[in-house]
Amino acid sequence: MKMPLTWTVGLSASKDVSPERMVSASVPGNAGLDWALAAGLPDWNFGTNFLEYRFMEDCFWLYEARIPLVELGEDERLYFVACGIDYEYVVLLDGVKLGRHEGMFSRREFLLDEAGGKLLQIWISPPPKDPLAEKDSRAEAAQSVKPAVSYGWDWHPRLIPSGIWEEAYLEKRPADYIKDIQLSYTLNDDFSEACLDLKADIAGSGVLSLTLNGPDGKAVLTMAADETATLKNPRLWWCAGYGEPALYRWEAILSLAGQEKDRKSGQIGFRHLRLSMNEGVWEEAASFPLGRSPVPITVVLNGIPIFAKGSNWVNPEIFTGTINRATYEPLLELAAKANFNLLRCWGGAIVNKDDFFDLCDELGLLVWQEFPLSCNNYRGTPAYLLVLEQEARAIIERLKNRTSLAIWCGGNELFNSWSRMTDQSAALRLLNKLCYELDPGRPFLATSPLCGMAHGNYLFRYQDGREVYEVMPAARHTAYTEFGVPSISNLSCCLMAANEADIFPLKENAVTIAHHAFGAWENDDGTWACLSALNDYFGAADSLTELIELSQWLQGEGYKCIFEEARRQKPYCSMALNWCFNEAWPTLAGNAIVNYPASPKASFADVRDACRPALISARIPKFVWHGGEYFSVGLWLLNDGQEEIAPGSAAVTLRLDGQAYAIMKWDYVAAKPNTNIEGPEVGLALPCLSAGKPREMVLEFEAGVMSSTYRLLYK
């Protein structure tokens, strides 16, 4: 039986000095938010208000709760259970230390018998900062298992949360109860049988019986602890686009002398997943002297090679304690609606709460899960390795039987020059070892990118002037695990961040820099607003609405170009994940396709269309066209589907200035399952129209559900 506590929280400059004021605290939640509410701090999402929260990163926080008088039966015990406290803390009972912990991902339990009426206190130290790191840089995260993004990123302000960010409660437990259930399985080679293995950790005594219910709710088998059982012809779990994400539910009951003592339940899907070498990779090694072949990165699910389409998932809130199922649900439903089948949970962020994985299981979204290491050199000091091992064990044990969990990964961009970790780094050898020990069947990648894979770019028009249309067809990678095209945010999002007067006409100021419209990167084009590209293409916009529309036009076309080009490069390429899906606060501009909190940009629909199982697609050489020029594109039928597509035809039309120019009717042949068809190069000489503003020129493929449009520019 779980019992909530009533918490207060206060802050202090030192653990030795009690807070001057205690305020009401939400648990799970964040100390800083509770404080802000009580102290009347303005909304951190707006303007530069977040700067008023910055002082919190140097605070100690004290949580207090009075333990109620709980009547305990014979053999009953009372525990305080903390599922996750962020980040380093001491637990005290009436001033007596019960324990100390560093790390936000571990669950801790404290026995509290006879504690009724006593004061439970949790002192949380200020967020960790690597003393060797540059002050106020993300490198300060490099000796802790704390998400680096909170230390500031090009899409996230520096604002480091502290607090009881996961559930924390009193729990009255009988002598006999279920501490833990691990239900795992192996599938045989043709997936016609699942051999289930049930491990139960039981306190006290009792007989455990587990019933497995099929996706239709009917019981399919029962088994006891430490038993194996065979399930014939399990309904397989498939990721979105490849079949149903069939889930079974199990319920385990602990009985003693015919009496039920405890029960636990959960869900499980049956699927086999491995990484296989991308087609053509083994053969591509050229002449001596000869290096190694790139890594395997094709997800093979239940024997079927998947083209992984998806996005990089980041924290949906700055104050991660507030995240719950209601936060995840609209976002993940959008991810499924985008025809995605895989999310890369980026290593700069938190490892998500259970609700996230429940939803991914249910929606058929595969999860690439990184450990909390990103863009830093996490040095293998003994103190760091100790905490990393403890926290990684907690993460792996919590998630290892998750159906949607596809890949473990050490973290983000660790082998690039800005991080300077290598295969020799103790932290990554440790993570590989722990994953191998605790979850040997699941692939482990040291980082992303690895040999053959690539990250970037993050612009429609590159710094060297080339457009995404030119760069992507020339690239040849096995997986594009990050790429971005920025846009200005939706109007509603912009107005959460700033007053319209501060953002239109759009220019550099404290607010537009804080919300990432300018200065996110050091380059000439003013990321992420990229005003100079917008001005070059379209001229100055007359209104914020127009500016947003033009910017999202570029974003949508850019993303279509990359997703579809990656698909054209199949099977050598097998993965395309844009940077990024969502965001943690209202940005003014950025690469996300969904604005905070869950508002899709216009480009969301473009990405969704580019990720349809089958579509007619164009390889387009450039964005801007002129009268008299010969307009020419390559036709493709992209098919990731598992069904053959019957022969058919697609009408190719160009629409310009109210006119429709019929280019051709492409009669395509049948497309085998999971196979693209390259069609002809088609085009026409563009008419010379009267001068004027740049006009939209729409390339249209009419082919039923496979129809597509591309919006280009005529000048």
Added chain:
Amino acid sequence: MKMPLTWTVGLSASKDVSPERMVSASVPGNAGLDWALAAGLPDWNFGTNFLEYRFMEDCFWLYEARIPLVELGEDERLYFVACGIDYEYVVLLDGVKLGRHEGMFSRREFLLDEAGGKLLQIWISPPPKDPLAEKDSRAEAAQSVKPAVSYGWDWHPRLIPSGIWEEAYLEKRPADYIKDIQLSYTLNDDFSEACLDLKADIAGSGVLSLTLNGPDGKAVLTMAADETATLKNPRLWWCAGYGEPALYRWEAILSLAGQEKDRKSGQIGFRHLRLSMNEGVWEEAASFPLGRSPVPITVVLNGIPIFAKGSNWVNPEIFTGTINRATYEPLLELAAKANFNLLRCWGGAIVNKDDFFDLCDELGLLVWQEFPLSCNNYRGTPAYLLVLEQEARAIIERLKNRTSLAIWCGGNELFNSWSRMTDQSAALRLLNKLCYELDPGRPFLATSPLCGMAHGNYLFRYQDGREVYEVMPAARHTAYTEFGVPSISNLSCCLMAANEADIFPLKENAVTIAHHAFGAWENDDGTWACLSALNDYFGAADSLTELIELSQWLQGEGYKCIFEEARRQKPYCSMALNWCFNEAWPTLAGNAIVNYPASPKASFADVRDACRPALISARIPKFVWHGGEYFSVGLWLLNDGQEEIAPGSAAVTLRLDGQAYAIMKWDYVAAKPNTNIEGPEVGLALPCLSAGKPREMVLEFEAGVMSSTYRLLYK
């Protein structure tokens, strides 16, 4: 007290049928050799005699020894100790099974009290063969921890040894004795202090005291078990060319009530070794989309980056049981004489015996040690992983405190298309995990080559017609961990392999194919003799002696080209290891620079000269020159030394047909420690000489100890 046993051995087609005949057996040794001696089989090194040994790979072998009556004092025990039996065996005492073991690298002990007069039997099963592999292919080694080379290679016949290949003896032990000593240390950042840690595994009781004696033999400290001690200003161990390989010796004495019960001794060197990123690698990543950076492969010893020069070490005998210090000593002394500082112990071979590491410690030769996996896909079946873990643990525990041991490596060419293992392969994840757990401070490479590194080629003139002079300057790799240039073997070696009549004129026949002169590779040039290149360059040779001389001329110049070019590419490149150093039997042709058993080829001197700490070197564009052509080479001063080289001058002369043509005097500036100097491109118009046989044309640099010569061809 160790007591040898008197062994006999016999063979049988089945474990259930006793051998018809038992013959005297050498231990350590090989069953097949004992049998061959008794049965009068001809020398396996000669002709195709080895074929008469092939049947042995399907034999069961039975070793027998009668346990003598050993008087045991009170508390004394009698053990049978087997340090390594190749490969799968059962131990029986008077027909009662004492144990079963798979794997040749583990030490096993069996308690034999009261066994006096009883018969000890060891049944060895036929060598393992993966049932999924092509018959008689090296792939048959892919589910065992048995060196793959024995299954046949392009320089090694198929001949798979079995037997008691390491020491095996009776041992009378008192109640109190030292089972194991592990003396390890960490050096502080400036190497001025070694913190020693002594772990002792003691049977019974007693007080252990360890004395450490310095390189000069004087005691520097004493310590007890489970103690740490600090050694101030240790004399550091250096690899050859960088300083003295200073070794300390320790002696541990176990005493009880003032009486010595047991003692053990060993050697230890103090050094710090890590792999660092090669210079320029972090910076070389070009534009987006961006992959990962190559792996670090610069050996940094005691803070000094080393240019690793060396060779690939292979089994020095087919019958590995006969290998002992006398086998290793002349070979390793040659390796040191060749100015080598690192040997790559290739994964197709055995993990060498302790004598090998003793000698490498003493000679300053770093060891890159691979596990016994090579050129196969070692599938992660549960049975294989179990044996691999057990054997790898034995290997790591035996070698982890070895001074010379520089790098662990999973095996040879496992990430190439002919092996098809990847970072996901369970066997390699397991090895990485075990090395991290048992020996965390030592670098681990999954295989060679990795990102940035390269293997090959193995010819002077490539299959596409390009010479090594053209290919190598165009290559850009961080480490050349295998490259070969073949030659015909020394006359003495050839005559161990065949009668002269069978090998001159040299042509394909059963003997020349068996001894690798032809058919080693499928290409046009008849590897390894490469007669067509020899004929193209020199015309037909008049004698075997001349053929050998011409062939070794090409080999020597080819190896000089590669070693010196790799050094010119420093610091981006930091390692050059030729394939291979030695060989396991008399070949007629091959890449080795030392013929079986320890006879240097002419090219050995060329390699030795190319690996001097400092030399004047030429970048030469091609081998054959014609009258009237402009002869031109690039001058370099190559300096791996730790001292600055004072300014000086090198006279550049070309000698042709008895004439000396002075090209120039190069006045080079001072060369900083460990830094090369690129000099001018120099040359002259070649005189037109009368027609005739191709003539030797010698390029000579006169510069004292840095003098060099290059022998080219004028036609």
